[in-house]
Amino acid sequence: MFVSVFFLSLFYNPTARMSVTEMFSYIQGFLSADQDVREDIRKVVQTLEQTAREILTVLQSVHQPTGFKEIPSKCTKARELFNTVRTQLSELTTKFPAEQYYRFHEHWRFVLQRLTFLAAFVVYLESETLVTREEAAQILGIEVVREKGFHLDVEDYLAGVLIMASELSRLAVNSVTAGDYNRPIRISNFINELDSGFRLLNLKNDPLRKRYDGLKYDVKKIEEVVYDLSIRGLAKDKETEAK
Structure with a gap:
């Protein structure tokens, strides 16, 4: 310039x-x-x-x-x-x-x-x-x-949020190891809301778009954790204990 x-x-x-x-x-x-x-x-x-x-x-x-x-x-x-x-x-x-x-x-x-x-x-x-x-x-x-x-910048903010989503998928898995069976459910609800929000955006930024494409894997990973807890009845038992 x-x-x-x-x-x-x-x-x-x-x-x-x-x-x-x-x-x-x-x-x-x-x-x-x-x-x-x-x-x-x-x-x-x-x-x-x-x-x-x-x-x-x-x-x-x-x-x-x-x-x-x-x-x-x-x-x-x-x-x-x-x-x-x-x-x-x-x-x-x-x-x-x-x-x-x-x-x-x-x-x-x-x-x-x-x-x-x-x-x-x-x-x-x-x-x-x-x-x-x-x-x-x-x-x-x-x-x-x-x-x-x-x-x-808006795109930097969105990229940071998507990095957090990956961190939360890891946290969901480690929550089970720590015996906190309700946390993955809360994380799942949060990530699904986040995914719904991103679906409203028409992303033109290629790197951001690729990072967003990775969000579906985070959603799937967390859903698998929640499903496993549901099958084993662990989340239900934890809720019963809380009552």
């Missing part, structure tokens, strides 16, 4: 004519500046990726047999780490002009989707509800409206 602007300036400003050597030296200046910006972005993204791994490590413990009892404390710890995320994302916004968000979007797209998944997982563990895009953006300390600056 910078190079295009440069050539346009030469076309409309004849007095700015340069020799071939001067022209390419000038272009190299733009390329070097662009590379410096990308390198600065990459450094911040690396710190975000590290924090995301730390949050994931904290939340992964809920899959352990005793992990369900620790859900409140693990969610609290994860939310504390999101304070670091907000600081790092705030630093990222200083590395490039706000209007060039999508020019550099590929650098942080994956980690932002990952962080959205982690935010969604925390919210689900706390309340068994779906995080809204607004809530996810608030947890990350960024905007929702594009015009306000660094924001959570």
Whole structure:
């Protein structure tokens, strides 16, 4: 884009004519500046990726047999780490002009989707509800409206939610191992609602579409868990005990 602007300036400003050597030296200046910006972005993204791994490590413990009892404390710890995320994302916004968000979007797209998944997982563990895009953006300390600056793109939000669906299918299986037979049923109801919601969307983004195609396998996996519990009468027994 910078190079295009440069050539346009030469076309409309004849007095700015340069020799071939001067022209390419000038272009190299733009390329070097662009590379410096990308390198600065990459450094911040690396710190975000590290924090995301730390949050994931904290939340992964809920899959352990005793992990369900620790859900409140693990969610609290994860939310504390999101304070670091907000600081790092705030630093990222200083590395490039706000209007060039999508020019550099590929650098942080994956980690932002990952962080959205982690935010969604925390919210689900706390309340068994779906995080809204607004809530996810608030947890990350960024905007929702594009015009306000660094924001959570709709497709990144949806990708994060789909990653969470895969995590919940795993949680459903591990719930049975931990002896929590009602949780898979609740997860199944939630995932089926999620699937119904995605069916309302006309997805044009190919990577997002492929990730959504994987949701049907998560639905099937959880349904198999629920079916097995039903056949064995475990869920019913657990409900009877609760009464």
